[in-house]
Amino acid sequence: MGVDTTATPVVKPEPGELGELVRDLCSARRHWMPSGLGNHLHWGPSVSVETTTLSMARCNRLLEHAVSDFTVTVEAGLPLQVLQQELGRTGQWLAVDPPPGEGDSSIGGLVARGISGGLQHRYPGIRDQLIGLSLWRADGVAAKAGGRVVKNVAGYDLMRLFSGSWGSLGLMQTLTLRTYPLPPARCWALVQGPFAELARLRAALLRSSLTPERVDWWSESLARRHRCSDGGAGPLLCIGLASIASQALDDQLAALSRLAPSCLRLEAAEQDPSGSAAAWQPERGGWLLRLGCPGADPVALLDPVSGDPHGLTGGELCWGAATGLADLRLAASVRPAAVADLRRRCRAAGGFLVVLQAPDQAAREAVPSTPPDAVSLAIKAAFDPLKLLSPGRLPGGP
Ligand SMILES: Cc1cc2nc3c(=O)[nH]c(=O)nc-3n(C[C@H](O)[C@H](O)[C@H](O)COP(=O)(O)OP(=O)(O)OC[C@H]3O[C@@H](n4cnc5c(N)ncnc54)[C@H](O)[C@@H]3O)c2cc1C
Known part of the structure; x- marks a missing residue:
């Protein structure tokens, strides 16, 4: 319970x-x-x-920004948006999306969750941007790993271990991350039309010399939430472009429209169409799922869940078109059996599905987490032998 x-x-x-x-x-x-x-x-x-x-809300200082080394060291409770503002003063940023939904994210929470948004199309995921950390084990012993320079490879790689640890292995106190130059010019292209043509455009785009920051599938209901679709037009591709000059963006948009067949509608936007945090409020009481299925066809995977002819319109889906990493919001009325079935199909395609939020406890228990493997259990036992930390949080484990 x-x-x-x-x-x-x-x-x-x-x-x-x-x-x-x-x-x-x-x-x-x-x-x-x-x-x-x-x-x-x-x-x-x-x-x-x-x-x-x-x-960690009071452990929230920016300790060191090594501007010319492109690294920053912070305390774990520092809010992401505060950090982005500080880095922005020197034309740098942490290449992760702003938090979806209500409130900010702490850097420690972001790393402990180990998930970031569609920018993973172009930039490394948060686990690969973390180059050093200091932490407290559950028995009060302090530990350190990595360092403050990008090429530091000495010692155990606790950075990847703690990314996605969900607070079950130890308390991160300070983190050193790599920073990136902030692109001076950005725009977004929204492409909508028949799914088969969109899928062809996606494939052509990934083969092309264009290097978008993101290429996300949006289900029709997500597009409607972001006021990018009037409905009935099916899923869309949200393509984020970035460059050092606005002229280069125009060139990229022109190249994109040459790739897109005329039956697709392409609209350019100067503002991030998903930028309104309010638009991302997960439906209270609904499902919030994280899934990963590289190479799978999102329509084929989701059709039985949404149960409608357009396949993707039933849930709010944002699916990285190259990474295969997605988040999916479904109404509370979707049965746990349908979610369990979706998980089976993700696994059969070599992927995974994690339930982040379920409508209620009974629904959560009806789609139980996968039991951890022997290695995860051994790591947990080594870091937290008394099982004091976040009991039950390690998916399916102690
Ligand atoms: C699909 C998806 C994509 C997301 N993408 C992004 C994104 O791109 N950018 C973004 O900012 N957010 C993103 N998020 C949200 C992000 O995961 C949360 O913002 C994160 O949970 C941090 O919030 P918080 O500081 O309130 O952490 P909390 O809610 O307080 O904690 C979250 C988890 O981290 C653990 N934890 C927190 N701090 C520490 C610490 N110091 N040491 C050890 N464990 C700790 C907690 O035990 C808990 O398990 C995404 C979420 C989803 C579902």
């Missing part, structure tokens, strides 16, 4: 208090859960017992 994470006691230590607090929690054999800003703590498998939430 899951525990309501909003009801657990929350402590918000200063950076200098962290070690003693973690050691105290360990001596008292108290279950606890790391937290960033606490905006998405309820996503993923529920914690299984009462826990104390250790919030």
Whole structure:
């Protein structure tokens, strides 16, 4: 049975208090859960017992921005949007999407979730942008890995281990990430029309010399939510272009329209069409799924779930056309059996499906997480032998 994470006691230590607090929690054999800003703590498998939430909200300093090395070191509680503003002053940025839905993301929470948006088409995922970290093990022992320079390869690669650890292995205190030059010019192309033609355009685009920042499939209902479709026109491709000059963007748009057959409608937008955070509010009480299926046809995969002739119109789907990584929001009325079936089809195609949010606890339990493998269990036992950290959070595990 899951525990309501909003009801657990929350402590918000200063950076200098962290070690003693973690050691105290360990001596008292108290279950606890790391937290960033606490905006998405309820996503993923529920914690299984009462826990104390250790919030990093007061550990939120930007420690060092090595401008010429393109690296930045921050405390885990620093909000992403604050960091982007600071980096922007020097023409740099962290190449991840803004958080979808309500509120900001802490950098620690972003890394602990290990998921970022469609910019993974052009930039590395967050786990590959993390080059160093310091952390507290559950027994209060401090550890460090990586460093502050991009080419540091010494020691264990804890960075990838902690990316996607969902707060189940330790508390990240500081993180060093690589930064990128902020592209001075950006625009978006929205292409809509018959699915088969869109699929051909996608394939031609991926083979071409164009290097978009993102190429995302949007289901029709997502396009409608972003006010990019009047309905009835099927899915669309949202293509993000970036360059050092606006003239180069015009050239890219012209090249794109040469690739697109005339039956497709191509519209250019100067503003990010998904930019309104309010537009991304996940439907309260609905399903929020994360799936990955490189190479699969999104229509074939999703048709039985949405149960309508357009295949993708039933849910709000954003699917990286090259990465095969997607997030899907479905109405609360979609049956757990349909979600379980979708997971089976993802797996059969070599992919995965994770339930981040279910309409209720019964629905969540009807689509249980995959039990962790022996290696994951051994890693958990090595980092947290007393099983104090985020119990139940390691998908399907202790
Ligand atoms: C499909 C998808 C794509 C997303 N893409 C993006 C994106 O591109 N950009 C973006 O900003 N957000 C993105 N998010 C959201 C991102 O995952 C959340 O913003 C993230 O959960 C951080 O929020 P938070 O600081 O409130 O963390 P919380 O909700 O407080 O915590 C989230 C998780 O991280 C753990 N955690 C938090 N801090 C630490 C720490 N210091 N040490 C160890 N564990 C910790 C917690 O235990 C919990 O399991 C995406 C989400 C989805 C579903």
